Amino acid sequence: MIQSISILAGQGRHGRREGFDRIDMHMGQVVSIVGPTGSGKTTLINDIELFADGDTPSWRRILINGRPAPADFRYNPARNPIALITQHTTFLSDLPVREFLETHARVRTEGPHAPQLVAQAVDFANQLTGEPIDLDNRMTELSGGQTRALLIADATVICSTPVVLLDEVENAGIHRTKAVQLLRQHRKVFVFVTHDPRIALLSDFRIVMQGGGIVRVLTTSEEERGVSVHVNRLDDALSTLRERLRGGERLTESNWKEVA
């Protein structure tokens, strides 16, 4: 059983030592990674996903329950307790959705649950995306939003891994609030790479990155939790306006007054 996952400091660009010694993430926690583009956020989650052991350019080390990851985790992806949802919004896989998910369910689970899992995964995905996915669609035909929704559903339902890493989940046409709600129902470690204040403030703590390295770790304060209520209200207002625009409507002053 995985209880915790830890990051031991390495170095940023130009060999600068990182501003922390060790970060521990425990089951049930939500963690955000924030920082400008190019600050090394994606590299950090790649390190986590590969169980870096001083063998990546950052020299970081990742521990599981305080110890280096067993070789099995590193070399057999079907045993990997970490699911990574990357910024890739296209699939290269030339299979129908059903065959892809069935194959994945077969390697990820033992026993006869695979067909149920496939149905559950598509159901989950269809709660996140506005355009329903059909099992007979080819993977390569899916839109960016459908792809992202399917990857999140696959990681949560089929992989059912204790750790999920999400790289800028807010970027590709999915129902964000719904995603966070659905994900929160699963007791896992969720690590969001994000530019989204709503997701960042909803985290237990956030890892701040600059110049390829981690510069500090900030626990969400009581004051910030208060601020997050306002942020959510703003975000909801913006979402309502966005949906009207996406629906081909015109915006009016009264629309703004309704949401503001």
Add this chain to the structure above:
Amino acid sequence: MKVVICAGPATTGKTSVLRHMIRKLLQAGQRPAFLKLDVQYADEDETLAAEFGIPTKKVYTGELCPDHCHVMVLGDALQWAATEGAEVLLVETAGLCLRCAPYIDGGLGMIVLEATSGMNLPLKVGPMLSLADVAVVTKIDRVSQAEREVFRARIQDVAAQVMVREVNALHGIGIDPLVAQVQATPDVDGPLYLRGNPPVGTCTICVGKKEIGWRAHFGVVRALESHNFYRGE
């Protein structure tokens, strides 16, 4: 002498994987030599010699098919590597027609495939995959994790006994288990044999008969509406 034979379609990252293996073998105090077989162009022998100062050689296979050429030259290459004082001979070959496999009994057979190549590739590469000891999957950073796992399953569906190793050849991640496998490979000894059976060798096209239509040929032939049959003496 240990022999590692590395095959795989063009541009999958064979040389990148071998480069990282050479670095790690040298760090472990072993002396590798490198042989590159290619049809018409290769400069990996020069770049690897310049980078690591190891003995390297290349052979242009030209008119011979690469696997045919490989069978012809490998005996000499082992002697060459031995005179150079090498302990491991790494052979990189193209493996073009997908009917043969260049692996030999007693050596380590390694195929390099890229995760970006489509889910049906494992079904298409024939004995080059099914007779290998290890399938190395490169370019894993270019696909989603789910796709990596499904690609691995597709490999194991056609070649259940082949060990699959994902590597990031850009950063050299995942190379250690490959090097451990090289180190666990015994030295080759005595007459060497190809691991698989080559396809039918009496091919009139291979010997230069260009006329179209099965009636102009003999040996194993086939017509449009029937399966292979034997015609001739």
